[in-house]
Amino acid sequence: xxxxSEMMDGELNEQEARAEIRRATxxxxxxxxxxxxxxxxDVLRNDIVAGGTRLSARVAAQLQNEPTIMAPHTRFPARLVxxxxxxxxxxxxxxxxxxLALSMGPTSxxxxxxxxxxxxxxxxxxxxxxxxxxxxxREFSPASAMQGVASYVRTxxxxxxxxxx
Numbered sequence: 001x002x003x004x005s006e007m008m009d010g011e012l013n014e015q016e017a018r019a020e021i022r023r024a025t026x027x028x029x030x031x032x033x034x035x036x037x038x039x040x041x042d043v044l045r046n047d048i049v050a051g052g053t054r055l056s057a058r059v060a061a062q063l064q065n066e067p068t069i070m071a072p073h074t075r076f077p078a079r080l081v082x083x084x085x086x087x088x089x090x091x092x093x094x095x096x097x098x099x100l101a102l103s104m105g106p107t108s109x110x111x112x113x114x115x116x117x118x119x120x121x122x123x124x125x126x127x128x129x130x131x132x133x134x135x136x137x138r139e140f141s142p143a144s145a146m147q148g149v150a151s152y153v154r155t156x157x158x159x160x161x162x163x164x165x
Contacts, residue, residue, distance in 0.1 A: 001033055008037050 006012050007020045024030045041047075 001030070004030060004033055004037065008041065 003012065003016070003020050004024065007017050012020065024034045
């Protein structure tokens with residue numbers, strides 16, 4: 001095997017190389033080593049052919065030896081799955097969008113409407129503190145149209161604002 005390696009490296013003279021080639025053609029183990037050395041050389045030089053014929057033959061032989069497995073029939077017809085699943089997804093999407101729109105939209109309060117029609121009420125002394133509290137917690141309001149964004153918007157309240165009008 002050392003002589004074979006020396007021959008592959010080009011270290012043998014022509015006569016020794018011919019003798020080593022003759023030995024490699026007669027000895028199966030030496031022939032296998034010859035092929036392995038060539039494969040290593042090709043990989044190191046990036047000259048390898050993808051797969052090679054021996055690999056293809058081995059894969060084909062393995063496929064021939066594997067048993068054939070027959071796939072069972074599907075439970076659901078393909079037509080049912082093709083049309084019913086997208087339809088169910090669309091209905092679920094519409095339900096989610098509707099639920100979100102109704103939960104975030106303004107709600108009507110008949111009692112509040114009736115109280116507003118009776119007349120205006122004078123502002124309470126605590127109105128300024130209430131405004132600061134509402135500004136600080138506005139992002140959690142279910143009636144806010146800007147949920148999630150309100151925390152990033154800077155709002156300033158001044159004491160000069162006319163609270164009752």
